[in-house]
Amino acid sequence: MKYKVIFFDFDDTLGDRQTYSYQTFAELIDTYCPIDDLIQREAVLQDCMLWDMRGNYNKQFIVENLKKRYGIELPIKNFLIWWSDRQSKLALPKENVYHVLEELRQEGYRLCILTNGYEKYQKRKTKNIHVDTLVDKVITSQMVGVKKPDPRIFQEALSQMKARASEAVYVGDTFSNDIYGAYRTGIQPIWIRSLSWPGTAPVPRIEDLSELPAVIHGLEQGTIKKNV
Amino acid sequence: MKYKVIFFDFDDTLGDRQTYSYQTFAELIDTYCPIDDLIQREAVLQDCMLWDMRGNYNKQFIVENLKKRYGIELPIKNFLIWWSDRQSKLALPKENVYHVLEELRQEGYRLCILTNGYEKYQKRKTKNIHVDTLVDKVITSQMVGVKKPDPRIFQEALSQMKARASEAVYVGDTFSNDIYGAYRTGIQPIWIRSLSWPGTAPVPRIEDLSELPAVIHGLEQGTIKKNV
Structure with a gap:
């Protein structure tokens, strides 16, 4: 799928x-x-x-x-x-952001930023690094009224993007808010990490965004194990 | 020198x-x-x-x-x-610890661990990873009665090692305790860092212990700028 x-x-x-x-x-x-x-x-x-x-x-x-x-x-x-x-x-992009977002879009995925924080400032960040036009939507916790990891913010995001939990993946770095939050809502998480400490949970992980398309394809093709 | x-x-x-x-x-x-x-x-x-x-x-x-x-x-x-x-x-060594400590010792440097924490547990760590016999002394904050970055712990360590501040370097990862503490005491600091965020102060820095001997020699020969 x-x-x-x-x-x-x-x-x-x-x-x-x-x-x-x-x-x-x-x-x-x-x-x-x-x-x-x-x-x-x-x-x-x-x-x-x-x-x-x-x-x-x-x-x-x-x-x-x-x-x-x-x-x-x-x-x-x-x-x-x-x-x-x-x-x-002062917002700056991480490496490979533009290339990867464009590639995923060309493959037909709809993209959505789901972030904790104030509407005004989080949207300014996406604009300042020019990703606002590369994604379909930016949803903030201020807009929804609850923060990650509360399942309601993930459910509201699914509703706005007109998708079921099983049709979405969530990419984030903070395990408790992003990974556990998405997982509890039934959304497949992918962990982007750049910490020097260990992590042992069996969640797909990447060190750099450039690895993302391959991990998404691996989950779709069943060569990488899903969590939800 | x-x-x-x-x-x-x-x-x-x-x-x-x-x-x-x-x-x-x-x-x-x-x-x-x-x-x-x-x-x-x-x-x-x-x-x-x-x-x-x-x-x-x-x-x-x-x-x-x-x-x-x-x-x-x-x-x-x-x-x-x-x-x-x-x-x-559960203590474990970082990479290259044994090789570098042995090399420095063979070059004639006296080595001392100066650490915040309880005497019993910090000494057990040095023993568990077998560096206790590779250094001349282990000094803990519990033993001295004050913690890094208090200059008194650095001064006590200098006194125990029978050296002046100008004859010593301090290698540590925590900027405020280790680097600023040593610097304020007149000891040349070397920053070992493995953090993903920036650092802009003009202090000699290494990512891995294997780089340490070359930095010490550079400071001695004047090819690396001293801070104290």
């Missing part, structure tokens, strides 16, 4: 979040508490990246730790809005 | 912490709240790895998040002790 719809997470799946998050932290520090010593500055930035947990935690955690560890008090009222706004302006 | 002493961080510098931490989380979950569904189990393990922040945060954070996100209540009184004990038993 051929799939009809391919869903994508955005940050760290299509977008090179590690890079534009680092640049956002650099802008934050350089604007609100410039540090002349480049090694001291890097210590703060690298700690911010650790506390960021690849975007999978409340942003307030970073604000609190900057204060606790470095005595840095940020004069920003809503850090999540500041962060979303600045980060969305 | 030739350096006399090379200090090493342990976890994620000589030890493959990413791997033995994952295995420790797996043991934790499989012992205290076994999960039959392998994809659900992986979601919990991958979240634990995110919350772990490569070991650079209070362990209680993981306990709280396991309860908050997954309703998992661990019947463990002191999680830090449980963690240190189990993790130390």
